Amino acid sequence: MEQEQVAKTSFRFFGLGGSNEVGRSCHILQYKGKTVMLDAGVHPAHQGLASLPFYDEFDLSTVDILLISHFHLDHAASLPYVMQRTNFHGRVFMTHPTKAIYRWLLSDFVKVTNIGSTSPLDKDENLYSDEDLAESFDRIETIDYHSTMDVNGIKFTAFHAGHVLGAAMFQIEIAGLRVLFTGDYSREVDRHLNSAEVPPLPSDVLIVESTFGTATHEPRVNRERKLTQLIHSTVMRGGRVLLPVFALGRAQEIMLILDEYWSQHANELANGQVPIFYASNLARKCMSVFQTYVNMMNDDIRKKFRDSQSNPFIFKNISYLKNLDEFQDFGPSVMLASPGMLQNGLSRDLLEKWCPDDKNLVLITGYSVEGTMAKFIMLEPDTIPSINNPDMTIPRRCQVEEISFAAHVDFRENLEFIEKIGATNIILVHGESNPMGRLKSALLSNFASLKGTETEVHVFNPRNCVAVDLEFKGIKIAKAVGN
Amino acid sequence: MSSTIFFKFRSQKDTSRILFDGTGITVFDLKRDIIQETKLGDGTDFQLRLYNPDTGEEYEDDSYVIPRSSSVEVRRSPAIKVNGLNGRVSLGNASRYVTGKPRVNKMS
Ligand SMILES: [Zn+2]
Ligand SMILES: [Zn+2]
Numbered sequence: 001m002e003q004e005q006v007a008k009t010s011f012r013f014f015g016l017g018g019s020n021e022v023g024r025s026c027h028i029l030q031y032k033g034k035t036v037m038l039d040a041g042v043h044p045a046h047q048g049l050a051s052l053p054f055y056d057e058f059d060l061s062t063v064d065i066l067l068i069s070h071f072h073l074d075h076a077a078s079l080p081y082v083m084q085r086t087n088f089h090g091r092v093f094m095t096h097p098t099k100a101i102y103r104w105l106l107s108d109f110v111k112v113t114n115i116g117s118t119s120p121l122d123k124d125e126n127l128y129s130d131e132d133l134a135e136s137f138d139r140i141e142t143i144d145y146h147s148t149m150d151v152n153g154i155k156f157t158a159f160h161a162g163h164v165l166g167a168a169m170f171q172i173e174i175a176g177l178r179v180l181f182t183g184d185y186s187r188e189v190d191r192h193l194n195s196a197e198v199p200p201l202p203s204d205v206l207i208v209e210s211t212f213g214t215a216t217h218e219p220r221v222n223r224e225r226k227l228t229q230l231i232h233s234t235v236m237r238g239g240r241v242l243l244p245v246f247a248l249g250r251a252q253e254i255m256l257i258l259d260e261y262w263s264q265h266a267n268e269l270a271n272g273q274v275p276i277f278y279a280s281n282l283a284r285k286c287m288s289v290f291q292t293y294v295n296m297m298n299d300d301i302r303k304k305f306r307d308s309q310s311n312p313f314i315f316k317n318i319s320y321l322k323n324l325d326e327f328q329d330f331g332p333s334v335m336l337a338s339p340g341m342l343q344n345g346l347s348r349d350l351l352e353k354w355c356p357d358d359k360n361l362v363l364i365t366g367y368s369v370e371g372t373m374a375k376f377i378m379l380e381p382d383t384i385p386s387i388n389n390p391d392m393t394i395p396r397r398c399q400v401e402e403i404s405f406a407a408h409v410d411f412r413e414n415l416e417f418i419e420k421i422g423a424t425n426i427i428l429v430h431g432e433s434n435p436m437g438r439l440k441s442a443l444l445s446n447f448a449s450l451k452g453t454e455t456e457v458h459v460f461n462p463r464n465c466v467a468v469d470l471e472f473k474g475i476k477i478a479k480a481v482g483n
Numbered sequence: 484m485s486s487t488i489f490f491k492f493r494s495q496k497d498t499s500r501i502l503f504d505g506t507g508i509t510v511f512d513l514k515r516d517i518i519q520e521t522k523l524g525d526g527t528d529f530q531l532r533l534y535n536p537d538t539g540e541e542y543e544d545d546s547y548v549i550p551r552s553s554s555v556e557v558r559r560s561p562a563i564k565v566n567g568l569n570g571r572v573s574l575g576n577a578s579r580y581v582t583g584k585p586r587v588n589k590m591s
Contacts, residue, residue, distance in 0.1 A: 049559070
């Protein structure tokens with residue numbers, strides 16, 4: 001109700017989530033009477049309604065289209081809520097592989113949050129039901145990479161983002177104004193995905209992730225070597241390795257690395273007697289999706305697929321576990337388990353079981369959000385709280401290491417991409433306040449020589465529900481008026 | 484016989500309710516009950532605002548009594564930094580409704 005009318009020529013960015021935080025991504029764009037919503041995530045450190053973007057702060061009935069960048073929960077998991085429980089009635093788009101995986105992921109998300117409810121009276125604990133998911137699913141439309149859709153004068157095109165299978169960047173064009181939203185993106189060619197693309201047409205506004213701020217990644221080969229060596233030495237001393245992973249996406253990259261290493265070092269690894277498990281029913285169900293969309297991955301994995309005529313995502317050295325009941329915990333092993341931030345479920349149960357033993361290793365490979373157990377355990381606390389028994393704490397003596405395979409750009413990659421895009425207005429999203437603030441300063445000093453010129457670069461790091469208004473006079477020349 | 488207040492988050496389609504004893508409920512108690520009922524957590528990272536859906540007016544006074552059977556509109560918005568009277572910066576959030584300590588010196 002406080003939303004004043006947006007002036008005809010001004011562009012407004014309004015973040016409902018994922019501004020100065022990682023989690024519950026949701027951004028609103030308004031220009032020339034059109035409204036575009038980007039992503040509809042949940043915050044992994046919260047549950048239920050508290051995990052939602054601040055939807056009460058915007059009239060969702062005014063949204064024309066909603067574009068979902070990729071299937072990760074922090075970008076997609078509140079979509080059924082938006083479509084079923086609010087007055088939103090816009091059109092929703094995502095890529096084909098995103099939609100295929102989204103279906104499995106979210107029905108799993110509904111189940112997991114169901115188990116989390118303690119009392120049978122908590123029927124409203126869930127944000128949405130299986131029925132909501134099924135009813136809204138058919139109304140989701142798909143878009144091919146590099147094809148342009150036009151919905152009532154809003155044109156948009158999907159480009160590869162290189163983050164997970166199906167991840168897209170969207171370039172949106174309204175009345176000649178072009179906005180590029182990166183979503184989560186990577187500029188590195190890894191074992192299965194290509195690097196994010198630079199769209200052929202320029203953009204006036206760039207909405208870009210800032211997860212790693214001004215940090216620099218070690219080269220990928222070094223990280224791979226560290227990962228395999230750490231795991232190798234742990235199992236050699238009789239320890240167990242816990243790799244908390246998000247079920248789909250980066251987990252497949254880790255498995256490609258481990259499966260190859262295990263094949264090459266079978267003799268040293270007690271003649272293949274050290275097992276690798278992946279405790280995820282979901283991943284097994286989704287393997288066909290990974291096979292179907294091999295043509296959207298990089299040349300290397302496509303070649304493997306062609307040459308061997310087998311699915312490179314069917315691993316020789318990794319077995320799937322449905323649950324922990326069928327797991328016989330006798331000796332050293334390597335276990336990939338969800339969820340990736342150890343909030344609850346399988347990975348948390350294993351953590352509580354294994355963390356008292358100093359022979360064991362917890363290896364964090366994803367990005368850990370503030371407020372989650374994964375973030376906490378990296379501080380190497382003496383004890384951790386038990387999730388099944390809140391009055392109890394568990395001693396932590398296991399080794400804890402972090403090697404990132406999160407597939408987000410580092411500072412150098414981000415800067416290079418930002419320079420290639422050449423937008424004069426940059427809005428930072430998807431980053432905790434401190435790294436985001438550092439990135440803003442670094443970008444401003446990088447572009448300092450353009451200050452006062454027509455191509456001066458403006459960088460914004462708004463908080464949730466604080467609008468950024470940009471004035472476009474006849475397009476191209478932008479002047480910041482808000483924030 | 485318990486009394487009812489109907490509430491609806493601004494973005495939601497469905498209405499929910501709070502049950503209590505008495506002829507009315509204070510804004511403070513209603514906010515606390517809504518946070519509890521909807522499991523919004525400890526209140527540190529958001530503010531909870533209540534509005535009269537007919538007039539659009541916000542119920543700002545924690546001690547105001549809302550008569551039973553009324554409907555209220557609820558908005559969950561981000562916590563904000565508040566510049567206090569003595570120059571101290573505090574966080575404007577909903578945590579006091581969870582801890583149960585009403586605000587002492589109300590501004591204006
Ligand atoms: Zn992601
Ligand atoms: Zn993300």
